[in-house]
Amino acid sequence: MGLLHIIYKKPSGKLAKDRLKILLISDRLNCSPEMMEMIKMDIAKVISKYMQVDAQSMEIQITREAARGRVMKSPILYANVPIMDMKH
């Protein structure tokens, strides 16, 4: 372990908070990773009717924080869908 690594290592308290935030979202929704994968595939299928998307590098995430760090009451589903080409 290099010196830089020691200096920039995330304090374990911060790590715990970050891990819990993600963990509790799936606990609260009762949503398994398999289900997330199925949602992802279905979103890709629907959007690819209209445009060519890169399903492999697509990401979906459920969080409580909306844009600009605002905490929302209900969780929000974010999807990053890279568009490769528009179909016309």
Next chain:
Amino acid sequence: MCEVIVITSGKGGVGKTTTTANLGTGLAAMGKKVALIDTDIGLRNLDVIMGLENRIVYNLVDVVEGKCRIKQALIKDKRYPGLYLMPSAQTRDKSAVTPPQMVKMIAALREQFDFVILDCPAGIEQGFQNAIAGADRALVITTPEVSSIRDADRIIGRLEANEIERTDLVVNKLKIDMVRRGDMMSVSDVADILAIPLIGIVPDDENVVIAANQGEPLVGNATLAGRAYKNIALRVMGEEVPFLNFEKRISIWTRVTGIFHRN
């Protein structure tokens, strides 16, 4: 007006029984009439924390089964005039009592007490359902550790689903020096994640173990935990009490000498 409070956490060993004993004793010390009920059937411990283990004759299951009257199962704590304990049964299991039976018993206790405090067992099975059945409000106890916070979150969900009017958070066993080093989540981190109002912060204090050894609740004495528990009792009664500032207590001298104590 009687208030029925359930002390719960999900995970075991985070301090439900200690909190029950100290909150109840604190309220009784301020002149309230308080009944403490141990609902952990088969694994009772509130009696030993209160130092009343030698005075048990009847228990919760006897009351529910009609083998004795409520009054006979309530042990009077001689230290405070209004403090009573109903112990749990040690030789039975959680299925010996049902939620409707608990509601019925608590309804009878409401007429005689200002506060009824229920010590909930760990877990989310029948013991938990029994404990929350008759409660108006809940205190959720957690330590600043991932496992305990995760379980607390599940419990908060269950309490909401069971329409408990009010749920407050107690962060227990806080290690101040670890938080300062960034190696433990701070109280605001925990409160932020669980998103329910904070009602108490109890630092990790050796005196809690000593008090348990002696069977003597430490609420109200000069120890850090004793003061923290007294503040929780005041807040439960609706008073606004500022949170203890643990950071401030470390003087420059302790910091200087602390350098030599580090291993």
